Amino acid sequence: MNCPDCYSILSTKAVKYPVDAIVVHKCNVCDGIWIAGTSLKRLLTSEPSAPSYEKIVEIINQKNHLSGTKNCPSCENKKLHVLKIRGVELDYCESCNGMYFDKGELEGVIPKLKSEGFKYDDAGMGTYWVCEVITWVLVGIFSG
Ligand SMILES: [Zn+2]
Ligand SMILES: [Zn+2]
Numbered sequence: 001m002n003c004p005d006c007y008s009i010l011s012t013k014a015v016k017y018p019v020d021a022i023v024v025h026k027c028n029v030c031d032g033i034w035i036a037g038t039s040l041k042r043l044l045t046s047e048p049s050a051p052s053y054e055k056i057v058e059i060i061n062q063k064n065h066l067s068g069t070k071n072c073p074s075c076e077n078k079k080l081h082v083l084k085i086r087g088v089e090l091d092y093c094e095s096c097n098g099m100y101f102d103k104g105e106l107e108g109v110i111p112k113l114k115s116e117g118f119k120y121d122d123a124g125m126g127t128y129w130v131c132e133v134i135t136w137v138l139v140g141i142f143s144g
Contacts, residue, residue: 001034003027004070004080004091004100010034015127018046024130025073030103034073035134037097047135051142059085059142060092074098085141101137109137 001010010025020042025034035043041053065081072078072093080091080100088109091100107114110133 001025001073002071003030003032004034004073005032005102006030010073013127013130015131017043017128017131020046022046022127022131024127024134026130032100032102033106033130033134034100035098036074037093040097040099040134043131043135044138047139049143050135050139056138056142057097060090065092065094070100072096072098073100088137088141090141101134106133106137109140 001012002008003010006027006029008027008029010027012023012025014021014023016022022039022043023036024039026032027034044050044053044056060083063083063085065083068080068082068091070080070091072080072095074096075093078093078095080093083090083092088105090105091102092098113133
């Protein structure tokens with residue numbers, strides 16, 4: 001699986017968050033994160049204050065989709081769509097409902113990421129932390 005941004009091989013990590021296994025893919029070159037639709041759904045279900053996956057898909061479907069230039073890492077021959085929601089650009093695959101977050105987008109929603117850097121390691125906690133970041137980014141974009 002390749003990074004939609006820089007085409008490097010994505011590293012794949014699974015973590016229990018908090019009970020279900022969530023799989024995230026991170027690019028070790030550009031720090032982008034890809035999460036497939038199935039994991040995104042599990043992630044949002046595990047966080048009671050997060051908007052539901054169905055609500056997010058509903059909001060996404062109402063938005064203007066621009067065809068982007070990035071390839072979906074999960075689907076063959078699918079381009080990610082670019083959506084602008086609350087000033088944040090989201091790369092979204094309408095085929096598998098996966099989302100790609102580049103580092104700048106994540107830092108734009110959670111500025112403290114910039115100072116603390118990405119703590120993403122093999123110990124598992126790094127992946128847990130990535131799940132938290134994605135959850136709070138989605139809460140920031142889609143809640144209210
Ligand atoms: Zn990359
Ligand atoms: Zn896809």
